[in-house]
Amino acid sequence: MSIDTMNSKIAELRELRRMADELAEEIKSLQDEIKAEMTAHAVDTLTGTDWKASWKVVKSSRLDGKSLKDALPDIAAQFMKETTSRRFLLS
Numbered sequence: 001m002s003i004d005t006m007n008s009k010i011a012e013l014r015e016l017r018r019m020a021d022e023l024a025e026e027i028k029s030l031q032d033e034i035k036a037e038m039t040a041h042a043v044d045t046l047t048g049t050d051w052k053a054s055w056k057v058v059k060s061s062r063l064d065g066k067s068l069k070d071a072l073p074d075i076a077a078q079f080m081k082e083t084t085s086r087r088f089l090l091s
Contacts, residue, residue, distance in 0.1 A: 013090065 001009075038046060038055050045054045069076040 010090065 034046075034053055035055055038044065038053070044056045045052065047053075065076070
């Protein structure tokens with residue numbers, strides 16, 4: 001691939017990422033407005049003609065790895081799993 005082609009692809013990627021960021025902000029804003037309305041009416045579910053929105057508390061339990069490492073480092077080390085991945089960065 002030529003450098004001109006690569007420059008074009010990078011420019012397109014940057015523009016698409018910028019557009020995605022703008023869309024993510026708009027989505028978050030709309031979600032926040034809907035959540036505010038649900039809070040104002042003290043409901044966790046709203047239903048319309050062809051949609052249903054819910055905003056409910058979800059509880060989960062997860063292992064606190066940092067606390068385990070601090071309290072029992074030898075045991076924590078026995079259960080550590082190393083993974084390898086590749087990260088694509090553009091600057």
